[in-house]
Amino acid sequence: MTAPATPAEARRGGAVRDRVLDFSHRHRSISIIGGMTLVTLLLPVLAQAPPFNAFQPFNAWLDGFSNAGTYVLLALGLNIVVGLAGLLDLGYAAFFAFGAYAYAYGASPFSGNDFPFLPMLVVGAVVAATFGVLLGAPTLRLRGDYLAIVTLGFGEIVPIVFLNAEQYTNGTNGIGGVYPPEIAGHEFNILNPWPFYLLMAVILTLTLIIIYRLQDSRLGRAWMAIREDELAAAASGINTVTTKLLAFALGASTAGLAGVYNASKLTVVSPDQFLFQVSFTVLAMIVLGGMGNIWGVAVGAFIIYTLQATFLKQLNVFFAAINFPAFSLGPITIDLKSVNFTEYQFLLYGIALVLMMLLRPEGLFPSARRRRELHTAEEGAEPSPTGLDASGELA
């Protein structure tokens, strides 16, 4: 059992916390709506406060938050597949692509259609879910890493098909001029990031409510049972095939939503938006957030996206804005203002990924259930509080 560091302290401060936790457990949907409203209001305020305002103008922040929201949505969907049902999916970007292309067909000059946005959101989700089932049906009997490899292959094939089937997808250039959303007569405009931001907040709130409800449902418990032990789950009367297919379909449909949103926001859909790197990044997000823990995954996704897309890109702008003094390390003088961080952006991102994993292999906010599992798994080997390096040092 994992005990708090000092039990007495935890109990004293816990009275208020307990009541909050109790409320949030009993009225989960209300607390999600409350929490999301709070976050939605807080983020714009935070973006205008120092030191964040030094990074980039306010509109860029707001736009970045919407993009981060897309990734949060993707992470929430992948979390259903990987975190809850325990099926490692390395080609998740494919479903993102299906959502995006579905919207591009539904609302762009390329296809000549102009369907309204909100129904298309549903259509995108359904299209992605359909492909999720199509991929899942033959492959879900594969176990563990083989499933990961098949999804990896699928994730590679899909962008190639979109790239090469030129008469249907316009090849490398992709489908341009995709119509931005229009809701209740209000046409969204790229110049004004607010509607996109608010729309994403609403989508995320609804998704969170649905996913939390799913997790606590019979289906959610079945997913976790399969994650723990598929054989035992099957023996307990769970139809593992249907359950896994549902995890795949629901995870894919969330990616479909993200795809539709992203296509309508960028107004262009091209195959290079859905490469391997996207699948990887989303997987890194959920692992870092703490697999299986829904809000942890959402926060992890937000942190990684903001880190990668904003902080690392704008670091020298930031250092210049706060006029960071040059300092010397022995013989070399380092002036952070003149270092071109854009060049080192992905290098730093890679280092950050490795370091974060080494420091917290179970993620920033591991789910309680998952933490317990890890602990019981360790009892057989060498007890170690962090789960690090046990049998490695035995030899």
Place this chain on the structure above:
Amino acid sequence: MTAASVAQRPAGIRLTRDIRIAISAVVFVAIFYVLIGPQQVANALTLGAIYALIALGYTMVYGIIELINFAHGDVFMIGAFVSMQLLLKALLPIFGIEAPFAIHNLPLLVVILAITFVVTMLVMGVVGVTIERFAYRPLRNAPRVAPLITAIGVSFILQNIALILFGPASNNFPQLIDPNAHADLAGASIAYVNIFIVVLAVVLMVALQMFVSRTRLGRAMRSTAQDRDAAQLMGVDLNQTIAVTFFIGSALAGAGGVVQGLYLGSVRWDLGFNAGLKAFTAAVLGGIGNTTGAALGGFVIGFIEVAAASKGYSRWSEAIVFTVLIGVLVFRPAGLLGQQLGERA
């Protein structure tokens, strides 16, 4: 465990299995010979040899710690750059060779190639061991996706080191073996480079096979792959064994990098990703964890790719490779030569 039962099969059965593999390999090559002609078969064998060299590292690492080492393709790419720098900055100036670098003096060529291969393989071996020590070993008992993420992180790091040092454009690699020198063989003129690459790859694979099956360290590797705990109880030094595995795997990838440079005459920072993915596919195709299978898988992928390209479907070649992969996994989940993986999530 199935692994143990295979190891204990009587020698006769194993022999017929080897013969069966050899016969199907010959039939396979013959079909492609008819289909795409001798010239393309030579290309396919060369490409397959490169994939096979990379795939061996994937399959060994997976066999021993069950990690899909996504950084392995980038180790291959770094190997190409290391040998390029070695040649351009040290060896070629020392021996006083100037562009266009093709060496026609056979003993000199052998010496330079030998030094290049040995040094690059040693350097990449050390790089591989370092990566294992700092990025994977601390996570050996962590959830299984954690080392997967660090592997991706390491892959980003390696790619961007190469990008920062050598820029986004292709870098010319000195083609030591004259790419225009041909030998007339089986009714086709085949470049000496191709012959050299295939022979070298086969020599390295046989050496690896001997190492794994005959030496003490090789036995330690096999036992660790079968049952890590039992191997430790028998006195196998786990850290050492895993380090050796990474050393050998990365050294082979380094050799693959040199070969790639000699063959194509150029290297680029993002070369490792796609090659790594295909080599990984090869490892899975052959049955991951199985070195013979990985080599075989590498050649199969090479043939598929070259056949697709020669029939005018080069844009689809990757899609075809991955479709074949999915097909194989669905109908024969353990790959061509593999054993069924145990029950693990």
